[in-house]
Amino acid sequence: MSIQDNVAAIKARMRQAALEAGRDPESILLCAATKMNDADAVRQAIAAGVDCCGENRVQELVQKQAQNAYEGAPVHFIGHLQTNKVKQVVGKVDLIQSVDSLRLLEAVNKEAARQSIIQDILLEINIGNEESKTGFLLEDMDTLLPKMAEYGNIHVRGLMAIPPISHNSGDNRKFFEKIYTLSVDITAKKYDNVSVDVISMGMSDDYADAIACGSTMIRVGTAIFGARNYTKTHP
Numbered sequence: 001m002s003i004q005d006n007v008a009a010i011k012a013r014m015r016q017a018a019l020e021a022g023r024d025p026e027s028i029l030l031c032a033a034t035k036m037n038d039a040d041a042v043r044q045a046i047a048a049g050v051d052c053c054g055e056n057r058v059q060e061l062v063q064k065q066a067q068n069a070y071e072g073a074p075v076h077f078i079g080h081l082q083t084n085k086v087k088q089v090v091g092k093v094d095l096i097q098s099v100d101s102l103r104l105l106e107a108v109n110k111e112a113a114r115q116s117i118i119q120d121i122l123l124e125i126n127i128g129n130e131e132s133k134t135g136f137l138l139e140d141m142d143t144l145l146p147k148m149a150e151y152g153n154i155h156v157r158g159l160m161a162i163p164p165i166s167h168n169s170g171d172n173r174k175f176f177e178k179i180y181t182l183s184v185d186i187t188a189k190k191y192d193n194v195s196v197d198v199i200s201m202g203m204s205d206d207y208a209d210a211i212a213c214g215s216t217m218i219r220v221g222t223a224i225f226g227a228r229n230y231t232k233t234h235p
């Protein structure tokens, strides 16, 4: 199957999952997780109609931007971002989905202030409370969200989550439901400088479940590009 066929198949399944959940299919966006895929593959995905691209590594982002790989689609950062690399990402991407600590949030705000811009971000939630993962914990939210008003050079546009690795289909629904519940709660409480326009959850193996639970953006790599070749260092 070509990238074009894969994107068409995913869009059909997204549409079906949305309709089954009584949701508007247009309200759910497809973000191509482009890590380890080269500029040509990225261009094919954009031509096939993905809504945006998500890059994991700063080095790949910089390289593919230099090749104009993302022309025609917004680009997001979706990987763990080290604070010493924020300069290469802030102002260069439409959305940083993976703000996973207060320290990083402060570094992004500071760099955005230096550039005199407002950077859109998502808060990444460590929804499985996994020690191996970064991200905010659900129980941090009540103290964190009121503080967002203090950061004038970021705007929180929503939530992103990666549930624990699961082996049974449907296992992740309970995590997706928790994120959705949090999003409803945030919207109801109306925090300054926080909106929930984006709920980024669902990947190749579980995006239909994520859509059933309220996702507005799925991030899909393997199902678009095929299995990643980890023996290559980078494209």
Ligand SMILES: *Cc1c(COP(=O)(O)O)cnc(C)c1O
Pocket (backbone or CB within 6 Å): 033, 035, 056, 078, 079, 162, 203, 204, 205, 219, 220, 221, 222, 223
């Ligand atoms: C790689 C990646 C994805 C996509 O994973 P697939 O299982 O290949 O669809 C989604 N989100 C993030 C943050 C990723 O790093």
